[in-house]
Amino acid sequence: MTLEAQHRGVLPSQSLVTVRPQRNWFNQNRATVIRHVVINFFMVIILLPLAWVFMMSIKSRPDSMRGDFWPRKFDFTHYSYVFEKIDTLPINLLNSIYVTTATVFLTTFCAVLAGYALVHLRPRGGGIIVAALLVSLYFPTRVVSIISIYEIQDWLNLINSTSGLILPYVTLNLAISVLIMRSVFQLVPHELIEAAKIDGAGPWRTLWMVGLPMVRNGLVVVFIVNFVTAWGEFLLCTTLTNDQVVRTMPVVLAGAQGGLGQWSWPALAAVYVLVVTPGLVAFTFAQKLFFKGLMEGVVKG
């Protein structure tokens, strides 16, 4: 170790005498420079499609057909235009908000209770439930069960109903949410829960006052994972609903053909920016907690 350090320390100072400092800096840091160039290449690839859509949404109509990244003439009216001219747009947006909010809260509620109970109340047969949840992650449940889910919804009279979507939506990420909550509750010391019990708190109070504050990071992950799934769900929504007014915004957007009438390309892009922004903003704010939770919950779980 010390030999290595000496070796490294000696070489640059020797070369300093002979080579011009600038070149030397590059040679010394060549690996770092190449690394950052490659990383930034990937960053640009990740960001470019999003930047393209954003630019599209503020282009004038003739510019939208030209393909240049930077428009010759800006036009910011598309955002107000889509609200005036696409009559179902506010309804679709409200549908999305309604379905997503309900799904996120219901799933989080289920997952918190189940995760807490599986770790700290230790029910008999809990292992079977965990195993069943794990298996359901590997089986293509979402695809195969659609035949029967249509039947259930039909039986409950929930075909073509926005509220009806909530029930299958909750289940989409339920297994992974419970498993995430389970692994973050495992990080809460059992003695703490026992202490609250001895102090006379019932299991519900213990969960609310002692457990929940300690699993904040995991909660953020469950929130975001469920938000992302419910906000962008396609298969169930197209299968279980028929009318544009009951559908969610992304599904309507997926069916829209660009370039015709009310769906001019900049208008489409404006709707896209409106729909994609809430998730990105929420993520940016919760980013620190999200990473911690991801490390605690997903990776170790």
Added chain:
Amino acid sequence: MADTIANRLSARRSQRTARMEGHAVALRQAMSPWWFLVPTLIFFVGYQVYPIFRVLWISFTDFQYLSDQPANWVWFDNYIAAFNDPLMWKSLWRAALFTIMFLPGTIILPLLLAILVDRVTNPRLATFYRVVLLIPAVIPSTLVFVLWKWMYNYQVGPINHVLVDILGLFTLQNAPQWLGGTPLTLPAVAIMEWWWGLGYHTIFFLAGLAAIPKDLPEAARIDGANEWQVFWHVIRPRLAPIMMILVVLRFGTAMAVIDEYLIFGGFNRASPTYTWTIFMYDQAFKLGLWRQGFAAAIGMIGAIAMMFVMVLLLRIFRPKG
């Protein structure tokens, strides 16, 4: 609320004999965790466990939604019909073909990127990279598909704009038709999925790399190992568990892709996107025949085929010793 019900129950019981009381308390203590599991179980059983067994049952009958007749048990008729249909084999092969295209890129690119990002020492830069990496992962699925539908569009899509107007590799007449069931559709979807999973998988690998003690690769370097040897002998074995989970999970998602094919491919039977999932969906909802029994059999065959390979993969990648 459940607590008060339990209290009331035990209050009523306390009027009975003391021995009964003892039983009730024991029962209540055994049952109380289950109150917490009830909401999860309702959804999980109602919308995942029951539907799967229901589909399994349907696959053995001539069940049809629109028919008034009760379904008849037909044993393996639907399965025999499916196995005799060349489209069944073709559609399974198409799903496998997509998986073969998609899997290597979605494992190797993030691994490479993770090794690079892991060495970034500037904490601000490291955080910035991580945030950007996770951006595609928090874009909802349908919005990713819509975004790339526009990327590949031949009128305004930037990909063809670069190929035709900037690089001049193609003219407007022979510009590649990416989507809509052309031979290019599967690679196009695979590239989109790489983009989507790149950041998320990189974060996965970064978590794995963070768990490797820093002096291990350092010691190997002092012993004269080059970077490739350090990666192969020190880092790779320690990332193997994460890689195994990713390979198996992504294999599962790739074999069962359906939304992308519905949006990009349509129901043309000659399209490479007409995989077993679309075949099943077509039979169940689109054709107007509403042959749910046959569709269920297709679904079960597809699911069992891919579960079989997943178990095989788990066995292959199982850590030795």
